[in-house]
Amino acid sequence: MSEPKSNLPSTTTTTDSADKVKTFFENYFSEPISYAASDVDTVVGYFLKRGFTESAAIATATVLLRQSKIDNVKIYKLIDTLKGLTEVQLSALVTEVLNYNRPKVSTLGYKTQIQTDNFEARNIII
Numbered sequence: 001m002s003e004p005k006s007n008l009p010s011t012t013t014t015t016d017s018a019d020k021v022k023t024f025f026e027n028y029f030s031e032p033i034s035y036a037a038s039d040v041d042t043v044v045g046y047f048l049k050r051g052f053t054e055s056a057a058i059a060t061a062t063v064l065l066r067q068s069k070i071d072n073v074k075i076y077k078l079i080d081t082l083k084g085l086t087e088v089q090l091s092a093l094v095t096e097v098l099n100y101n102r103p104k105v106s107t108l109g110y111k112t113q114i115q116t117d118n119f120e121a122r123n124i125i126i
Helices: 019-026 037-049 054-071 075-082 087-100
Strands: none
Touching: 037 054, 037 075, 054 075, 054 087
16 A cells, blocks of 8 residues: 655655565556757746746756656647746746645635725715
8 A cells, every 4th residue: 555645754764675566566557758968958948037946946847857858748839838928927836836836735826915095985975
């Protein structure tokens, strides 16, 4: 019986002689996906240029590369569609993509400011 997926690091430190066998059978039906080095560098570089930290750029690039391979879309075409977005729009889009590819035990979110004009928000009768 396998453990439920979690975003938290594993707390078990036991070494079992069957670890390699367990890893093999847990990944038996998952097919490895490979990417060209230029594709990886392009996507990571794009997110680094847009202000992401290195670890965030790598994580986001990994998810986008995997999804583009699954959907059979060229990564350069995907990056070209992202070029017109502002930083806020890009951040919201990346949050949605990462949430779609995360285990359902946790999600990422962001706060938006609701701007109201107090003068127009109420009616004053004289």
